[in-house]
Amino acid sequence: MSITVEHLNKIYPNGRHALKDVNLVIPSGMFGLLGPNGAGKSTLMRILVAQMEPTSGKIDIYGHDIMRERKAVRRVLGYLPQDFRFFAKYKTYEYLDYAARLSGFTRARQRREAVDAMLEEVGLFDVRERYASKLSGGMKRRLGIAQALIHNPKVIIVDEPTTGLDPEERIRFRNLLSKVSEHDVTVILSTHIVGDISSTCNRMALLNQGEVAFYGSPEEMLRQAEGKVWRVWVPHDELQEISNRYPVITTIPSANGWELQIVAEHVEDYDAEPYAPNLEHAYVYFMEYKLNQWSND
Secondary structure, three states, X not given: OEEEEEXXXXXXXXXXXXXXXXXXXXXXEEEEEEOOOOOOHHHHHHHHOOOOOOOEEEEEEOOEEOOOOHHHHHHOEEEEOOOOOOOOOOEHHHHHHHHHHHOOOOOHHHHHHHHHHHHHHOOOHHHOOOEHHHOOHHHHHHHHHHHHHOOOOXXXXXXXXXXXXXXXXXXXXXXXXXXXXXXXXXXXXXXXXXXXXXXXXXXXXXXXXXEEEEEEOHHHHHHHOOOOEEEEEEOHXXXXXXXXXXXXXXXXXXXXXEEEEEEOOOOOOOEEEEOOXXXXXXXXXXXXXXXXXXXXX
16 A cells, blocks of 8 residues: 555645645655755645645545545544644643544553553653653654554654754654554655655655655665765865855864865865765755756756
8 A cells, every 4th residue: 555646736825836746656664755944845744644735636545535535544644743742731641641532542441551552662651650741852752653653553644753852862763663664554754854864764755846856765866976975175274165166065174174075066176086975965966966957957
């Protein structure tokens, strides 16, 4: 089973064309939706979870037409929005119990067992009595994914889930999502953090100005940047000059100046050597060169 998006458009009342003829096939497993702020990711997420209607187009989620079967679609969906909030007066287990009630758990014993199992799954069982408002940032995000998972959905959509988390908590959260996706579940991860995609997703799409600029695997995007990343050494007083000419990815101070990683078709006037690209390099190359070239044609 999969999700298919066909010729999807969203035009807001102010005339902004947020999504432009978007076509996607999203299989089970981890799927990454990457793009800069304002690319249309959150608009697409809100349409997929039936919080917003598209201007035109069709979406099929595991056999359900999102426009004609909205209740059925919501039953198979779990959603963690970017601005996830909860009732501060609830303890951690109380909030998840409330979410379980909304998801159809009517029997108290069944609900209690489901809540305890989910708190164990996301690593929050030991803090189940703590007020949700007193949890750390990472714990709050884990509580958010717990409420999205409590009814065993077939599709889980998470919008910018690791923003603001420290590296350890970010890795923990990504591993949790990967574990969930192993059970024939589709996890859509919308983010502007490239590392979240490269670490977890087998397929991805890049949105830019409301359009699908790339669709494929992270490895396919990575291949497009081969031979386009360079390690360059420059004196201290030339850092600004080279930054004006090329996208600089990393800057490392050295005894005689700076060691840089830059993205470019080729490098002139500087001592440079080829450097093996990662997905962040590939993303910058795609945005700065492929898309700029396309938009200028």
